[in-house]
Amino acid sequence: xxxxxxSPKYLFRKEGQNVTLSCEQNLNHDAMYxxxxxxxxxxRLIYYSQIVNDFQKGDIAEGYxxxxxxxxxxxxxxxxxxxxxxxxxxxxxSMRTGANTEAFxxxxxxxxVV
Amino acid sequence: xxxxxxxxxxLSVQEGxxxxxxxxxSDSASNYFPWYKQELGKRPQLIIDIRSNVGEKKDQRIAxxxxxxxxxxxxxxxxxQPEDSAVYFCAASIPPPRDDKIIxxxxxxxxxxx
Numbered sequence: 001x002x003x004x005x006x007s008p009k010y011l012f013r014k015e016g017q018n019v020t021l022s023c024e025q026n027l028n029h030d031a032m033y034x035x036x037x038x039x040x041x042x043x044r045l046i047y048y049s050q051i052v053n054d055f056q057k058g059d060i061a062e063g064y065x066x067x068x069x070x071x072x073x074x075x076x077x078x079x080x081x082x083x084x085x086x087x088x089x090x091x092x093x094s095m096r097t098g099a100n101t102e103a104f105x106x107x108x109x110x111x112x113v114v
Numbered sequence: 115x116x117x118x119x120x121x122x123x124x125l126s127v128q129e130g131x132x133x134x135x136x137x138x139x140s141d142s143a144s145n146y147f148p149w150y151k152q153e154l155g156k157r158p159q160l161i162i163d164i165r166s167n168v169g170e171k172k173d174q175r176i177a178x179x180x181x182x183x184x185x186x187x188x189x190x191x192x193x194x195q196p197e198d199s200a201v202y203f204c205a206a207s208i209p210p211p212r213d214d215k216i217i218x219x220x221x222x223x224x225x226x227x228x
């Protein structure tokens with residue numbers, strides 16, 4: 001379904017624990033993105049990667065970390081330094097945007113920190 | 115960095131009437147402007163896009179216009195139907211080598227009234 005898979009769909013964690021959200025795509029896309037969605041805030045960019053072993057901070061990177069060891073995978077770690085981690089997280093991928101093409105989204109992970 | 119402003123945040127229209135959502139962008143290097151629709155509980159999906167070398171694009175009941183001078187683009191939905199109820203996001207993309215990311219507006223929640 002769309003070729004980009006996020007897991008799990010729902011995630012609960014205790015405050016102070018790190019948690020890693022998975023994102024895998026089989027679309028052979030170079031670019032991958034992580035967005036956070038909060039009510040009334042739209043989609044805010046956390047991190048993005050244009051190529052394997054390289055990534056850049058987005059607008060709200062503090063408290064998050066990523067890796068891009070494989071083209072297909074772009075996991076996001078929400079660390080204990082993130083002050084308000086409860087949110088809906090969306091991963092997306094696109095062809096290298098030199099072509100400026102459509103971004104395909106995963107189904108999202110709803111993270112709740114208690 | 116690039117900023118995308120979207121208005122209104124909420125829009126209610128009678129079924130059969132037209133809906134217009136407006137966005138402005140800050141970086142004149144932006145050259146690709148997609149629109150995404152997110153139905154409740156689902157992932158955002160592309161509904162139409164426009165590139166900076168085009169002023170208008172139509173796809174059935176949906177059209178997008180771009181004014182590069184004013185750095186302004188709009189989504190027009192005609193003959194609205196109940197299934198048009200959703201959150202709509204505009205976005206702008208800056209190509210490499212300057213950048214390689216997609217920045218979204220905060221979204222417009224569209225309600226189609228019976």
